[in-house]
Amino acid sequence: MCYVRLRASVVPATSPSRVHELPVDEQAVYRRLDTERLPRHVAIIMDGNGRWAGKRMLKRFLGHQQGAEAVQYVVETASRIDLPYLTLYAFSLENNLRRPKSEVNFLMRLLRAYLGNNVQRMNDNNVRIRYIGRTLELPSEVQDKMRWAEEATARNTGTVLTLALNYGARSEIVDAVRSVCADIRDGKLGIADIDEDEIHRRLYTADMPDPDLIIRTSGEMRISNFLLWQIAYSEIYVTDRLWPDFRGLHMLEAIEDYQRRERRYGGLGDGTESDDVSSLPANTVLVPR
Ligand code: FPP
Secondary structure, three states: OOEEEEOOEEEEOOOOOOHHHOOHHHHHHHHHOOHHHOOOEEEEEOOOHHHHHHHOOOOHHHHHHHHHHHHHHHHHHHHHOOOOEEEEEEEEHHHHHHOOHHHHHHHHHHHHHHHHHHHHHHHHOOOEEEEEOOHHHOOHHHHHHHHHHHHHOOOOOOOEEEEEEEEOHHHHHHHHHHHHHHHHHOOOOOHHHOOHHHHHOOOOOOOOOOOOEEEEOOOOOOOOOOOOOOOOOOEEEEOOOOHHHOOHHHHHHHHHHHHHOOOOOOOOOOOOOOOOOOOOOOOOOOOOO
16 A cells, blocks of 8 residues: 655555445445446435424424434445545525525524534544535624634545535526626636636536536425536436435435436437438438328
8 A cells, every 4th residue: 555644644545445334234235336336426405304394293493403413424424435525405595595584593503513513523534524605695603613614624535525505506607607707807718718618617616526416305306506507417316205314325325326327428328329321311301291
């Protein structure tokens, strides 16, 4: 094994696998996976906290509290299988604008508590936390906690956990377009320079690969303004399970399902022969009646 010098300590350049730390049921699913084709980036729309609470005649906030518990289980599994990127839709711009102030305040308190209580666990799991969204619009005490957690985990080299907070994909694209326009105005960019890469570089996710797999809990067949640009070719997996009941096991099952899909990126599938159209008459376009 080769070693690299990192600050004062010497650590292995490739960290040993932590798959043996998975609970037994998760190990069973993991063993069925093709480890050569694991996704690099999984993004999750966490939905159903309110319904989870409603089914138990509990207040909605208790659903959010259980939802925060579920987050840590899933992050732990992600880190054990060495998933490079996990992105969680934790608080949308629409949540911020359309939910009662009392619920928004509770979610902000929960986020602070989550960060305060889990940074140690993130460090134990080599997880680095970061954020996407219009986070400068969040309350300053929340921003302080976010910055603290980001700095406290900045040296970790395992899973990058990205929380989407005060996030909306359309406003992300608006922010990218504004940045392009500013560079054109300042003479740093010409119209002809604008291409997909140029837009990609200005998204909040510029330094991450696009999600391979997007998971939505609670059965809703919607994308809800999440990563609209980045999920152009992502595989989508929807489960009826409500977010507070979602665990690493279910993420591994989603990955298993993903591995059964054939990703075509607009091309033909493996082994599909293209028709030879060269011998057809030139006017063979419409089916004759
Ligand atoms: C949807 O439940 C979920 C959210 C509003 C965002 C997700 C929030 C959490 C998982 C809790 C906190 C997260 C962290 C990272 C601390 P919903 O209220 O829309 O559920 P419903 O559709 O059943 O009403």
